[in-house]
Amino acid sequence: MSLEALARPPLAVTLLGPVDYLRSYEAMRAFAAERDADTPDALWVCEHPGVYTQGLAGKADHLLNPGDIPVVQTDRGGQVTYHGPGQVVAYPLIDLRRAGYFVKEYVYRIEESVLRTLAHFGVTGHRVPGSPGIYVRLDDPFSHAALTGPFPASDPFRGLGKIAALGIKVARHGTYHGVSFNVAMDLEPFSRINPCGYAGLRTVDLSTIGVHTTWEEAAHVLSQKLATGLAP
16 A cells, blocks of 8 residues: 555545435535545435435436425436435545546445445345346345346346445546435335336335344444445
8 A cells, every 4th residue: 555545534424314315415516516636535424305316317207206206306327216214325425536446446336335235234235237236136135146047038137126226426536426225215206216217126125125224223334335445
């Protein structure tokens, strides 16, 4: 490790708890606009009241029946997703140039942090090529066996349900937006959208697969895994 890396301050983790989505979105955009080469990296961890958020390429037809849940257009990548109580939302604010890795590796590191968080709770997570986020086996989320095919064309997600969604933005080498991790939610609002643009994709949380923990514990574990996993 270089002397420069040793001198760099650690990622500053802030557990914000419940916070309105628009408030956090505006704060992230301000942070990204104002940061310079000396701004320390940060990780904000929070929980939002119910809200649908659309990515830059989000298609209106993926919003099936939002009802009284507000919809916010954002500048992140990806399609529509839902944030609500019982979900841990983590926003890494990282200078990628200073960290020394590129966007593809940044996404990989976030996903790996979620996989390690799930492992902490005894759950095996999976990646799906071309579909960012983390998934678990619906038939046996605690199985450590590799997924085996063949999988029918009617099931592109191979018997998996989504437990963590990823949507990021990079501006002037600085990241914002991030990852949402489902802990103990009312999952009904996901049925009113095509989650992340995929019709019929099942969404799950820790509680529905038999893991009972608190938002605080899940937030602590995920934040520590991210702090470690995103280190230069």
